[in-house]
Amino acid sequence: MNRKKVVVGMSGGVDSSVAAYLLKEEGYDVIGVTMQIWQDEDRTFQEEQGGCCGLSAVDDARRVAAAIGIPHYVMNFKKEFKEKVIDYFLEEYLQGRTPNPCIACNRHVKWDSLLKRSMDIGADYIATGHYARIVSLPNGRRSIRTSVTKGKDQTYALYNLTQEQLARTLMPVGDYHKEEIREIAQKISLRIAKKTGQSGHLFRSGRRLCRIY
Numbered sequence: 288m289n290r291k292k293v294v295v296g297m298s299g300g301v302d303s304s305v306a307a308y309l310l311k312e313e314g315y316d317v318i319g320v321t322m323q324i325w326q327d328e329d330r331t332f333q334e335e336q337g338g339c340c341g342l343s344a345v346d347d348a349r350r351v352a353a354a355i356g357i358p359h360y361v362m363n364f365k366k367e368f369k370e371k372v373i374d375y376f377l378e379e380y381l382q383g384r385t386p387n388p389c390i391a392c393n394r395h396v397k398w399d400s401l402l403k404r405s406m407d408i409g410a411d412y413i414a415t416g417h418y419a420r421i422v423s424l425p426n427g428r429r430s431i432r433t434s435v436t437k438g439k440d441q442t443y444a445l446y447n448l449t450q451e452q453l454a455r456t457l458m459p460v461g462d463y464h465k466e467e468i469r470e471i472a473q474k475i476s477l478r479i480a481k482k483t484g485q486s487g488h489l490f491r492s493g494r495r496l497c498r499i500y
Contacts, residue, residue, distance in 0.1 A: 292318065292410045293414050293457060294401070299321065300347075319351070320362050322361075322362055397413075412456060420461035420462065421457075
């Protein structure tokens, strides 16, 4: 019997790391992928500032993948991230609006681009460490449901996912509280068990230093 293949977006944090572990325990053929989204910042700048999917995150994700026994790769999404997230954020901000780059990143990078590439390499699903759940409705459609812990719920950033995308997405962390996720990470001796999140992505725009959240 062929196992279903799932690509897990691994940021190097505890949530996506445990998501990969849980799916492997459920019997999936798991592949870890970290998305390269940083732009022209040099290595020193990235290491000092950190942030989502930076260079230190790649190292953490690679160590976790090795610890739980899954392959790990880095996929380049620099072009998509700049066009769909950074440029969008700057244009909206200059117009006096308050854009949400996380929603743009989820829609255009994680679910449009990552999902397509994952399907191209034969994956059945993608998975993330979001605190949300996907449920099947009586009419056959799928819906986003809040996670078991309202304090960490992230459904607000996932409202625009399509039915096709929901059908191809797994979110195992949504059934757990944050404390339980950390306990699982400690139980399997992951170094990132107590790691705190570094929100946003830091980049340079001309002479200006910007962080988008």
